[in-house]
Each structure stands twice: as structure tokens, then as C-alpha cells.
Amino acid sequence: MPLGEHLRELRNRLAKAVLAITVVSVVAAFYSQQLMDFLAAPVPKCPEGTSIADNTGGRCAVLAYQTVLSPFTSTVKVVLLAGVIGSAPVWLYQLWAFVAPGLHRHEKKYAYYFAAAAAPLFLAGAYLAYLVMPVSISVLISITPEVASNFLSLDDVLDFATRMVLVFGLAFELPLLLITLNVAGVVTGRRMAGWWRGVVMGIFVFGAIATPSTDPLGMLALAVPIIALYFIAVGFSLFNDRRRARRDADAELSDDEASALDLTPEPVGAVERTSSVPALPEQSDGARAHRLNGYDDVT
DSSP: OOOOHHHHHHHHHHHHHHHHHHHHHHHHTTHHHHHHHHTTSOOOOTTTTTOOTTTTTTTTHHHHHHHEEEEEEHHHHHHHHHHHHTTTHHHHHHHHHHHGGSSOHHHHHHHHHHHHHHHHHHHHHHHHHHHHHHHHHHHTTTOOOOOOOOOOEEEHHHHHHHHHHHHHHHHHTTHHHHHHHHHSSSHHHHHHHTHHHHHHHHHHHHHHHSSSSSSSSHHHHHHHHHHHHHHHHHHHHHHHHHHHHHHHHTTTOOTTTTOOOOOOOHHHHHHHHOOOOOOOOGGGTTOOOOTTTTTTTTO
């Protein structure tokens, strides 16, 4: 199609995706209170009747809004987040429908596998983040001295929960990315296995930096599952390389590397005698005096 047709199709796909997000967000608005309670549940709340003047130390926290617009903005963020997550099948399909016509059949097959594995991995990471959040928040507020109280803004708590879910969910996609690169022939399983020391160190550093909480528990909760998934990806890549080598022995060669050739000399059969016609002046006698096995010395 010409460029204008592609742009019109992209506009239609985006309009459908935005419409789906809007519809789901409107539905989620009716359950905004339940969604807010769900995201704020990991915070150890102080008992009813406790005020910010009470010295609760690191045992609990009081949730509150600090500005007039905070209740509205927090609700909008939570509703939009629910709309994006709830309408994911629709806008992912619109993205796929726009890209699919330009893919070959085998590329579509790999894309189906990628999409089928990406969603469960992201949900697993998000679920692990939700399990870790109560412990992380408890560890963080436990540093509060007894003479003080924890007065937390609900906006900050929601941002903390959102970042935790996104970081854990996206981090769980790393093994899938490595497997995709291996299937595409970009990196081999042996090379991935040789990176394991640097990868393990990098994952721990990433876990320490990326997690919003500063406690070691959050870092370990993120790093250990990713390391396990990394070694699973290495095992799959090694198996895939072995399967590919059985089909094509030269599949692992780079573009500038020559394939192995069999240079074993083979016996040559008997020379067949042929008759020749004099072609040069010195061959006036047909070079019969200098002929050897049917070939003259000039030739």
C-alpha cells in the first residue's frame, strides 16, 4: 500500500485501541474504591482512631492525601492503569494486525509463541511484586524511630506499587528476549552460557537499582527468579542449537566464517587418449614425437 494508506490504517488501529482503553477505564471507574484498596493493601495501616500525632514508630502507617487534587488525580491514574491492563488483548491485537501483513509465515509463528509466553511472564512478575510489597514496605517503615509516626501519601504508595509491578513484570521478559535472539540466530546458547558470571552480577545490580524499595529482600526477590529464568533460557538455547546443528552443520557459522571442507584427495581415473590436430607451426608433425599420454608438450 502507499504511505497514505498505511497512515490511515495506523490511525484506525490507534483509534480502536484508544476506544477500548476508554471503555474499560469507564467501567473501572465504578470500582475505583476497590482498586484503591487493593493497591494500598500492602501498607500496614494503623488501627482506627490512630492520628498522626500518635507515636507509632515503625509498627504501622497512616495513609492520607496532602493536596486537594490528590484524591482526583490518584483515582484517574488508577482507573487509567486498569483500563490499559484490562484492554491489553484489544490494543495488542490492533498492534499485531498492523504489523502482521509484513511478516513471513515463519515470522508469524515465532510472533505467536512470543506473545503467548510474554503475557504469563509479565503477570508472574507482577504477582511476585504484589507478594513482595508488604514485606518491603514493612522493612522500610520499620526504620522509623518510636518518637515519630509514618504519615504516607496515598499518591506515593500508588506510584510505589505501580513501579514495583512494572519493574518486576518487565524484568521477567529478559529470558524470553534471550530465547528470541537465539531462535533468530543472533546469539548461541554456548555464548550465553559463557556470560553467566557477568549476567548474574548485572542482575543483582539491576535488582538493587530498579526496585523502588532499598531493602535487600526486594532485590533478592527480583534477582533470584530472573537468574533461574536466565539459566532456563540458556538450557533451551543449547537444546535449540543442538537441534539446529543436526539439521544443518554450518548453521552456527558466522557470515565471514568458512564452512569445513573435505580436502581428502581422491584417486584419478586412467587418462583417456585423444587425437589432436596440429594447431601451431612447430606441430607440423602433429607433435607425435613429443606426445605423452595423448597430450603434447606445447599444450
